[in-house]
Amino acid sequence: MGLTKRRIQVPSTLIYYVAASLDGYIARPDGSVDWLEGYGSETDDQGYSAFYTSIDGLLMGRATYLHCLDAGRWPYPDKPTLVMTRSNHLPRATPQVEMQHYAPIDALESLEACGCERIWLVGGGSLAGNFLAAGLLDEVIVSIIPHLLGAGIPLFSIGLEQRLQLLEQRSFPSGIVQMRYQVLKETSSP
Structure with missing residues (x-):
């Protein structure tokens, strides 16, 4: 395994940090x-x-991982990374990369066992949707790019209703608007 296990587990914060077009797509239909x-x-x-700098580890799907590898140089050499995949033939970018198919909770527990407290869910509308549906996504930081794609891979690939609370918003001269949201967890009444 690429991730070094530690004995003490800490509760983690899972953050979906992503760029999206104004019409809600993170990539073209071909990725x-x-x-x-x-x-x-x-x-x-x-x-x-x-x-x-604020994150301790990364969580991504196979398509995002392959896109990163195609870029030529692994962009996250200093962070433990868990790639959610059933493919066991993919090359490992660094020894800190683990490739495993886990249920969402088990994926977080694996990264927590490595001491990761703040985990970046890197790309993947389907992966983000699965973690949201499992109630494990804590924050969404989305940079809205002033661009309309018309079609593509949506920000979340699972049709699920979820309330969010705006924590922060910033705008940049490029026209990009970045919003940071807390995912509101459902609380049950006694």
Whole structure:
């Protein structure tokens, strides 16, 4: 296994940090994110560096993992990463990458066992939807890109109603608006 296990488990915070088009898509129908090019700035990364520094581990699906590998250089060399996949033939980007198919709760427990407290769910509308449906998603940080795709992979691939509470919003000269939401957990009355 690529992830080193520690004895003490800590409760984690799972954060879906993602960019989406104004019409709610995270990628083109073929998975391409080329439409994001040109919205970045060398002087302002829209808070990405601070966010990345604040997380302890990553959780992603196979398609996102393969997209990262295709980019040439593994972008997360210093963080434990769990790739949710049934494919056992994929190359490992680093020794800190584990590839395993888990139920959502077991995936979080695996990362928690490594000491991860703040976990980034990296891309994957289907994966995000599964964790949301399981009641395990704690925050959504979405950067709305001023671009209409018309079709593609939706922000969440599972049709599920969920209340969120706005914690913070920021806008940038590029026209990007970033919103940070807390996922409100259902509480049952006695």
